[in-house]
Amino acid sequence: MTDTVARVGRPDLDDLLSDSAINTPATYYGDVRNVDPVYWNQRWNGWILTGYDQVIAAYRDHARLSSDRFAGPFGEDLSAASSKYQNLFGFLSKFFVWKDQPYHTRVRSLVNKAFTPRSVEVIRPQVTELVQSLVKPMIGAGEVDFIARFAFTLPVIVIAEYLGVPEEGRDRMRQWAEDLGAVIFVSGRDEDRMAKGEVAMTELVDFLRPIVRDKKTNPKDDLLTGMVQAEERGDFLSEDEVIANAVLMVFAGHETTMNLLANSMVAFSRFPDQWQRLRDDPSLAASATEEVLRYDGPIRAMARWAKEPHEIGGHHIAVGDRLLLVQYAANHDPAGFADPGTLDIGRSPNRHAAFGQGIHTCLGAPLARLEAQEAFKALSAEFSRFDISETQLEYVPTVISRSLQQLHITFHTS
Amino acid sequence: MTESAARGLSAEVSQDRCVGIGMCALSCPGGFDFDDAGQSFFQPEGTWTDAEVIEAADSCPQSAIDVWRDGKKLT
Numbered sequence A: 001m002t003d004t005v006a007r008v009g010r011p012d013l014d015d016l017l018s019d020s021a022i023n024t025p026a027t028y029y030g031d032v033r034n035v036d037p038v039y040w041n042q043r044w045n046g047w048i049l050t051g052y053d054q055v056i057a058a059y060r061d062h063a064r065l066s067s068d069r070f071a072g073p074f075g076e077d078l079s080a081a082s083s084k085y086q087n088l089f090g091f092l093s094k095f096f097v098w099k100d101q102p103y104h105t106r107v108r109s110l111v112n113k114a115f116t117p118r119s120v121e122v123i124r125p126q127v128t129e130l131v132q133s134l135v136k137p138m139i140g141a142g143e144v145d146f147i148a149r150f151a152f153t154l155p156v157i158v159i160a161e162y163l164g165v166p167e168e169g170r171d172r173m174r175q176w177a178e179d180l181g182a183v184i185f186v187s188g189r190d191e192d193r194m195a196k197g198e199v200a201m202t203e204l205v206d207f208l209r210p211i212v213r214d215k216k217t218n219p220k221d222d223l224l225t226g227m228v229q230a231e232e233r234g235d236f237l238s239e240d241e242v243i244a245n246a247v248l249m250v251f252a253g254h255e256t257t258m259n260l261l262a263n264s265m266v267a268f269s270r271f272p273d274q275w276q277r278l279r280d281d282p283s284l285a286a287s288a289t290e291e292v293l294r295y296d297g298p299i300r301a302m303a304r305w306a307k308e309p310h311e312i313g314g315h316h317i318a319v320g321d322r323l324l325l326v327q328y329a330a331n332h333d334p335a336g337f338a339d340p341g342t343l344d345i346g347r348s349p350n351r352h353a354a355f356g357q358g359i360h361t362c363l364g365a366p367l368a369r370l371e372a373q374e375a376f377k378a379l380s381a382e383f384s385r386f387d388i389s390e391t392q393l394e395y396v397p398t399v400i401s402r403s404l405q406q407l408h409i410t411f412h413t414s
Numbered sequence B: 001m002t003e004s005a006a007r008g009l010s011a012e013v014s015q016d017r018c019v020g021i022g023m024c025a026l027s028c029p030g031g032f033d034f035d036d037a038g039q040s041f042f043q044p045e046g047t048w049t050d051a052e053v054i055e056a057a058d059s060c061p062q063s064a065i066d067v068w069r070d071g072k073k074l075t
Helices: A002-007 A019-023 A025-035 A052-060 A072-084 A086-092 A103-115 A117-121 A124-138 A146-151 A153-163 A167-184 A190-217 A223-233 A239-270 A272-280 A282-296 A365-382 B003-007 B023-027 B050-058
Strands: A038-041 A046-049 A143-145 A302-306 A310-312 A315-317 A322-325 A385-388 A408-412 B009-013 B032-034 B040-042 B065-069
Touching (some): A072 A302, A143 A146, A146 A153, A239 A365, A239 A385, A282 A365
Parallel strands (some): A046 A322
Antiparallel strands (some): A302 A322
């Protein structure tokens, strides 16, 4: 009762899924930061890092802060579920992003070369063409489901081609990704999402396994073949490791890019002058991409746990403590950016943390950047302005991703 | 001073672009190291070959490494 009384009139800063946390994260996490950039959240039972310097430093501190989701405090949370949902957790536990050194670095260096800016640049002409094929049908089409027509379709085709996954699975990809996302990004009722996640993982693995096997006998110039052939280069990934990391890339390769593209349209709708600026000068597409990543990036935060005791921002972090590194908050911290609430597509420097930082920095960042640049160039060249239909934008209630429930847009050519 | 450096290969890590991923130090351990903040920097006096430095620049996910030979930009 006293608890209720005490909370009246002020937002509940410990509720990471509150309406304000989900729908207005810059404000919510700004309030948390104002209390303490290294804030103890009673309910989450961990530290919430929201200051620019603290978030960056924590992302780079892989020596003391573990990404291993299957050990430490997060492992304890999962132990009951992982025996019940064996496919789901069997493959999730092989995601290299959720490993520490040296395993993480071994796998990352195997696949890194495929994702460097130089490597992804090769497919820019195909991406440009694909973007055109998606933009043209939206001319004069009235209101369109932007996520279905564009934001989902572009990245899913790009990652499928990049990996070497045939077209047949693409339609089912969105459901699989949604169901896996509910587990990975922590949304929905526990039992429900775990059961759906198990089905999605099982189906996705069954879909990918014959494709991976086929690459051994029919090698192509694609990433799956590259992973399968790692053995020939003196390294080795088991078939299940290849499949698990293919699942990771299929998932990460479009879910986040889809959200980036959708969030960006919302950002531009709030700053139509910046849309016009991009129309006038398409060479700003690269820095515009960095700025929308900063302003409303697709990932809110990532979790870590402490392997060693240390100090952050005057607080003692004990072994086994959980930490939530909120890059969304870092990207809106006045200590990191002048006028952080304003979208400035020419912002420079723009040392945002949308892709994380340090050894776990998003592997697909160069590919996401390329897709977003081509999307913004084509959309801004074709459409002078656009209207968003939703009067109230609704976001999926997760701690990790910044994901719109839906987005309908009417594009105008004049 | 390595033989390569004497020939005039040099590299620089952009502090604006580097986010501390560390691929450079894997490709060219004698040429790249990290400061306390986790930012990479080039060690002209280190032990490295031209090929390793160029490989480091090519494998940087942030295109943060610029390489010059005799004042001419290579990557």
